[in-house]
Amino acid sequence: MSHSNLSSQDRDKLTFLFDCYGAYIHHWPEEKRDWALSLIEQHPEAKTIRDQALELDQLLDQSSAEPDSAHLVSSILAQTPAKTSQNSVKPSLLSQLWPYESIWRPLSALTTAGTFGILLGTSSPNLLYQQEITEIESAYMEFSLGDSFPNSFPEGEID
Amino acid sequence: MARVAQGDENACRLLVQRHLNPLVGLAIRMTGNKSEAEDIAQEAFVRLWKQSHDWQAKAKISTWLYRVAHNLAIDAIRRKDRQKLSVSDQVEISENTTSAQNNQDHMLHQQDITRQVETAISRLPERQRTAITLIHHRDMSNKEAANIMDISVDALESLLARGRKSLKKTLLESRADLLGATS
Incomplete structure (x- = not known):
C-alpha cells in the first residue's frame, strides 16, 4: 500500500462515486471498479472515504423493500395466457358459430327434419313419380277416347 | 418468454415468484401505499402476459416489468396529487x-x-x-x-x-x- 496522498481530482471522483453508488463494489459502474479498487488499495484516505459510505449502505440494508406478496400469486397466475385462452377462446369459437344462448334446440330441430327426410325418401321412393305417370296416363286415355276430350285442350302440352 | 406465451404455467409461476415481491416493494416505495402497490404489480404482470406473444427476444423481462411498474406508480402518484394526498x-x-x-x-x-x-x-x-x-x-x-x-x-x-x-x-x-x- 502506498502512503502518497490522494490527488484532489481522484478524491473528488471517488467521493462522487461513493455519494452516488455507495460502498458496495457490485453497485459501482463496471468501468469504474478497477480504478476505484486500486485507489482504495493504494491510499488509506480512499479506504476511509469508502468506510464512511459503508455506514449508510449497512443502514439501507436493514430495509429490503420486499414485502411478502405470496397471496397475490394465484390471482396473477389466473390471468396467464393459458388460463385466459381456456376461459375466453373456446367459448368465442362456439359463439362465432352460434351466437345465441343454447345450441341443443336448433340442433334437435335440424336432426328431426333430417331424419324425417331420410325416412320419407327411403320408405316411399316412387310416390311422386307414380303420381306423375298416373296423371299423364289418364290424360292420354281421355285424348285417345276422343269423346269426352275438351276441344280447348292445348296442343303441345303433352310431349 | 416463449414458454409463457405458450401458456406454460410453471414458467409463469417462476416469473411471478422471482419478481413479485421486489416489484411490490418498489411500488410501495414510490406510492407509499401497499394495496396500491399490489395492484400495480399485478397489472404489470397482466401486461406482461398480454405482451408475451409479441415479445422481443432482446428485451430483459425484469427491466420491462420494472419499467411498467414504475410508470404505473408514476400515474398513481399523479392521480393522487390531483386528488390531494x-x-x-x-x-x-x-x-x-x-x-x-x-x-x-x-x-x-x-x-x-x-x-x-x-x-x-x-x-x-x-x-x-x-x-x-x-x-x-x-x-x-x-x-x-x-x-x-x-x-x-x-x-x-x-x-x-x-x-x-x-x-x-x-x-x-x-x-x-x-x-x-x-x-
Missing part, C-alpha cells in the same frame, strides 16, 4: 416516525431500525426514492435503472447523490444508536 397516509407516516423517534428502548430492535430507515426513505422526493431502491435494493446497473426511470445516467447519479446525502443526514444523526443495534 390523503390525510390517512400522511398520518400513517407521521405516526411511524413519532413512535420510532420517541421510543428509544425499541431502537435496539431490528423492526424499529427498519421502520426508521423506511421513514427516512419515504421522506425523500419520489424520484430519489426510486433511484436508491433500484440501485441499492434491486442491485441494478446504472444504465438499467436510468432506462427504467427514462432518464440519463447523469440525471440518475444526481438523484442518487442527493438522496443518499439526505439519508445520511437523517439516519447518521442517530448513527450510534442505529449502528450499535445493527452490529
Whole structure:
C-alpha cells in the first residue's frame, strides 16, 4: 500500500462515486471498479472515504423493500395466457358459430327434419313419380277416347 | 418468454415468484401505499402476459416489468396529487416516525431500525426514492435503472447523490444508536 496522498481530482471522483453508488463494489459502474479498487488499495484516505459510505449502505440494508406478496400469486397466475385462452377462446369459437344462448334446440330441430327426410325418401321412393305417370296416363286415355276430350285442350302440352 | 406465451404455467409461476415481491416493494416505495402497490404489480404482470406473444427476444423481462411498474406508480402518484394526498397516509407516516423517534428502548430492535430507515426513505422526493431502491435494493446497473426511470445516467447519479446525502443526514444523526443495534 502506498502512503502518497490522494490527488484532489481522484478524491473528488471517488467521493462522487461513493455519494452516488455507495460502498458496495457490485453497485459501482463496471468501468469504474478497477480504478476505484486500486485507489482504495493504494491510499488509506480512499479506504476511509469508502468506510464512511459503508455506514449508510449497512443502514439501507436493514430495509429490503420486499414485502411478502405470496397471496397475490394465484390471482396473477389466473390471468396467464393459458388460463385466459381456456376461459375466453373456446367459448368465442362456439359463439362465432352460434351466437345465441343454447345450441341443443336448433340442433334437435335440424336432426328431426333430417331424419324425417331420410325416412320419407327411403320408405316411399316412387310416390311422386307414380303420381306423375298416373296423371299423364289418364290424360292420354281421355285424348285417345276422343269423346269426352275438351276441344280447348292445348296442343303441345303433352310431349 | 416463449414458454409463457405458450401458456406454460410453471414458467409463469417462476416469473411471478422471482419478481413479485421486489416489484411490490418498489411500488410501495414510490406510492407509499401497499394495496396500491399490489395492484400495480399485478397489472404489470397482466401486461406482461398480454405482451408475451409479441415479445422481443432482446428485451430483459425484469427491466420491462420494472419499467411498467414504475410508470404505473408514476400515474398513481399523479392521480393522487390531483386528488390531494390523503390525510390517512400522511398520518400513517407521521405516526411511524413519532413512535420510532420517541421510543428509544425499541431502537435496539431490528423492526424499529427498519421502520426508521423506511421513514427516512419515504421522506425523500419520489424520484430519489426510486433511484436508491433500484440501485441499492434491486442491485441494478446504472444504465438499467436510468432506462427504467427514462432518464440519463447523469440525471440518475444526481438523484442518487442527493438522496443518499439526505439519508445520511437523517439516519447518521442517530448513527450510534442505529449502528450499535445493527452490529
